[in-house]
Amino acid sequence: MIGLPTLPSNRRLDLKERLIDAASSLIEAHGLGSVKARPLAERAGCALGAIYTVFSDLDALIMAVSARTLTRLEAHLDKSEREDEASASPTEAARQKLVWLALAYLDFAFAHRASWRALFEHRLPEGRPVPDWLVADQARLFEKVEKVLQPLVPQLPGPERAILARSLFSAVHGLVLLGLEEKLGVMAFTTLRDEIVRIVSAMARGLEETRT
Template sequence: MERRKKLREALILAAEGMIAEKGLAGLKTRDLAREIGCANGAVYNLVADVDELILRVGSRTLRRLDEALTGAEGAGAASPQETLIRIAIAYCDFAAENLELWRALFEHRMERGKIVPDWAISEQMELFRHIYRPLAALFPDRSPDELGITARSLFSAVHGMVALGLEQKLVAVPLPALRNEIAALVRATLLGLVVPAR
């Protein structure tokens, strides 16, 4: 039992390294099996399938992203607006520093007919608290559902800028410029939300 646990951990770490180096398309179970010293078929005694393996790697990525966003929130001395800007820039920096692992969170598609397990959805949704809390301080009269929609919309805007800005093609933006643009977007969005609320 202990050996299986250690082998499973080694598999997830090896998969994480492979995705970080080669992207999601470079994940090969045969290479992973060789790296951790087991037969190719034994991989599926450690995880149910490749989908679970990718989700387990994603879980580790989300945990580190959570730590980065928590660090960006600071001790709470900043205004809600400034906190949201810090969080957005920390998200951008995390994506830039962990590009392939971050991309894998959004590129992975479950095998047809399979649904994402509840534990994975819960881990993803938990990160929205970083956006939700400062928004709740800004808009105390909004319902939880309204705040949830605003949090997801703000995330979508920032994520879109990060995804396109970090593309290695036509729309690539230098990281310092991307940080500034993200800060400007969050400020403008919040100003647009605050003014009608008043």
């Protein structure tokens, strides 16, 4: 066997990494359903049983992939926030930011379709709770919206704003989800973009009216 002598813990981490990579590329190539133990072992260059020395089962591996995808998604959204511009008014700027955030979400989903879909498609066996760290990772997405939302509805109490943020996120998520859903005939990307602009703008305007 070639390879430099590595400490056991390094080897473990390395294997973990390789398995996540293998699962990622399988998902991206043929969807969540193609994550099978034997192909995974082959791609990661390890024995079948080795998988279970670093992950308790395939679900745990898939959640590790999800965590990585969420990190990348967050980074992608952060990038979009930096593209600020001077705007007429603070509410105008906030509205603009909301739209950008939504478009960035669409871009990510489009560019990494299968991985993004796997995030929501994957379900744990009945009765098994989602780990707290994964829930927290997802909750951070809502917080991003919440921050941008602040100037639009300044009078709204914090908890209600959190709920509103979740709702806005959900609405955009629905647009992207069904827009890219092949079951319904995928929408043209530019059409989808326009629709997101239209709906998010409409929501933002509608929200402003209720401000007082």
